[in-house]
Amino acid sequence: MLSNDTDLFIKNFIVLEGLDGSGTTTQASRIAGLFGQAGLVYEITAEPTKRPEGVLIRKILGGEIESEPETLAYLFAADRHQHLYGHGGILEQCAKGKIVLCDRYALSSLAYQGMACGNDLPAILNAGFPAPQLTLFFRIRPETAMRRVSSRSQLEIFEKLAAQQKIALKYDEVLEAARAKGWKIVEIDAERDIQSVTDQIVAALRGIGIPLS
Ligand code: TYD
Numbered sequence: 126m127l128s129n130d131t132d133l134f135i136k137n138f139i140v141l142e143g144l145d146g147s148g149t150t151t152q153a154s155r156i157a158g159l160f161g162q163a164g165l166v167y168e169i170t171a172e173p174t175k176r177p178e179g180v181l182i183r184k185i186l187g188g189e190i191e192s193e194p195e196t197l198a199y200l201f202a203a204d205r206h207q208h209l210y211g212h213g214g215i216l217e218q219c220a221k222g223k224i225v226l227c228d229r230y231a232l233s234s235l236a237y238q239g240m241a242c243g244n245d246l247p248a249i250l251n252a253g254f255p256a257p258q259l260t261l262f263f264r265i266r267p268e269t270a271m272r273r274v275s276s277r278s279q280l281e282i283f284e285k286l287a288a289q290q291k292i293a294l295k296y297d298e299v300l301e302a303a304r305a306k307g308w309k310i311v312e313i314d315a316e317r318d319i320q321s322v323t324d325q326i327v328a329a330l331r332g333i334g335i336p337l338s
Pocket of ligand 1 (some may be wrong): 145146150171172173186229230231233234235237238281283284296
């Protein structure tokens with residue numbers, strides 16, 4: 126369940142979603158470079174955030190602190206609430222006309238926590254979060270995703286092939302439900318090389334009127 130008001134989305138708010146290793150973080154910094162070159166006013170952000178809520182989440186993801194999956198679902202929702210509505214948060218930045226590009230948002234909770242603790246709690250916790258203007262879903266096979274993350278020195282709790290396979294299936298459910306609620310979602314073929322992924326993103330951003338050359 127997601128915000129139901131199909132006419133309501135946060136203008137200038139763009140979200141990147143996908144499995145671990147799908148390349149959202151790499152692409153966010155490339156897109157930042159293009160926004161800068163185009164003279165656009167923008168901010169690149171991510172969930173979990175760098176605030177104390179997000180730092181606590183990172184410790185759980187890294188296995189340093191133990192947590193029930195439900196606790197993690199609450200923490201992600203709390204982090205998101207503050208990120209969106211807090212002082213200097215996403216709503217405030219977008220209202221000023223800034224383009225806010227966020228690496229992950231509510232669909233991550235519906236997919237990852239949906240896998241970890243069932244759909245009900247994540248659906249309730251995320252029902253009220255408004256839709257972004259555009260969500261870019263980076264589609265990649267779980268096997269490719271795992272191949273990319275396996276070179277990292279320390280893997281987080283969801284970075285296992287079996288988990289990524291289940292999360293990929295959850296994402297498919299979640300994308301369908303979000304589209305049915307009026308969320309605008311464009312799929313990016315994230316199996317392709319870095320530049321061609323950037324090109325696909327640029328085309329999607331132009332499609333909502335962002336003036337990139
Ligand atoms: P991410 O920053 O994409 O991973 P990394 O920096 O390690 O490449 O995301 C961190 C992890 O948090 C990722 O496995 C997805 C997970 N996550 C959730 O489970 N629920 C959420 O709501 C969000 C935002 C992320």
